Amino acid sequence: MAKRMDPAGAWAAYRSGHEALRGWLGELAPEHWTGPSVLPGWTVADLAAHIALVADSVTATAAASRGVAAHSLSEYLTTYAAAAAGLSDLTLAIAREAGHDKDRILAAVDERFAAAHATVDERGLDDVVLTTRRIPARQGDYLLTRVIEIAVHADDLARSVPSVPPPTIPRDTARLAVRTLLDVLADRAPGRSVEVRVAPFAAVQCIEGPRHTRGTPPNTVDLTPALWLRLAAGRVTWADELAAGTVLASGQRADLSAHLPLF
Template sequence: MPPSQKRARRYDPARTRSAVLAQFGNVREAVGTLSAEQLDLPTRLGDWTVRELAAHLVMAVESVSRHLDESAQPPETSAGSTGGQREITVLEWAATTGPAAGRIAEDTRGIAASVTTEQLFDRAAARIAERLPAAADDLLLPGRVGAMRLGDYLVTRCVELVVHTDDLNHATGLKVPYDRQALATCTRLLADALAAKAPGASTEVRIPPYAVVQCIEGPRHTRGTPPNVVETDPLTWIRLATGRTEWTAALEDAQVTASGERADLSELLPVMS
């Protein structure tokens, strides 16, 4: 049975850790080949340059080390060093990233202007290699939108790294590879976020080979071919779910197939911004 909002998906902590490190390594190697002119190219992320996008990719990983450092500080409240924050799930994180976008953009520009891109990647790689191995998966970390367990927070890092690797490839023409586990994790979380946003079982969304979810209220499907089916590939789904690709354009370009009266997802996208 496809996972739904009624049963939270579980992610293997060891695989997630490896995926974060592998994808960050892929990005680091690729960015190291870029010239100063290429780093100044525009991206599809507003007025961000490739240099700022690269800095944001570093931030996605550096935040793990930073939050680990914060969690190690002497507790100041009854909730420990999380500052009394409510603990949130990965699905809640996906639904609450929008309001933090302004602060994230400001921090990104500040970091990009502080040191060279190579120094940023080298520092982040050294810090996470030092801090992550000894950290417990159930350690509660403070965050921008709420406290999260380390294992869950690393799932969100897979999403950040995969989504912005695609942005980097789009801006530069690079072909930075996607770690299979990182791509699978990102695809699954964004699919589950759709199911949580539009609970139901009338429509089946298939993203082979990584995810199948049911969503949207209506007649429940029990056997045989569902009456409402959406199918696409992982990268197209990720672009749809994050607003990089419009639903209509994906249909017109045959990147998505949709059949049934409840197979139009346009009003539900993006699921994360």
């Protein structure tokens, strides 16, 4: 994995991404909130309510007792599948409590982000081990998961309301989400036979096999940032995107299907 993440940098990227997405939601006309989102069974209002839960999860963390070992970010992401049903229930409860009303959902988003901010301010931004709702993780790694959540859900919301301009997520937020998930891929599929490139943000080499030492690698995958986030999060499949021509893959080993989604 990449070097340990500075919690201050991760928190700044999450905070700025959250603020940008909150601003976009505030401008989104109420009639869009009742429509379906790209997430099965969720409306746009439900997806907006999930932004409150992303912040609420920060408030639920605490400094771990001395001697508690942290899991890696990659290990933390593996817990998402088992937690999905519970997260859905918590999200829908927020939306239901707010009556699926735009102003009340945004009030919940603001209240829970303010509580998250207070939690971080009180604890400080040292890279301590945290207890979370799932497994212990270092504060820098945990806050990176919030960055990923904001980047992925901003894209979910953009695709859910294609008739309006998409949210403009800060470059640092998008870059950090993309780079972090590329590092997870390299951690789970170590090797140097394939180069995965997500311009303009980052590239990694992965997958066992013959490695290249100079010139253009024989096995390459080129993706846009949005497509990489969708593949990593399981929003789309490798096979479908390859068939559609949105994935540019060259070489016999340039196949990521066995390693996706990442969470």
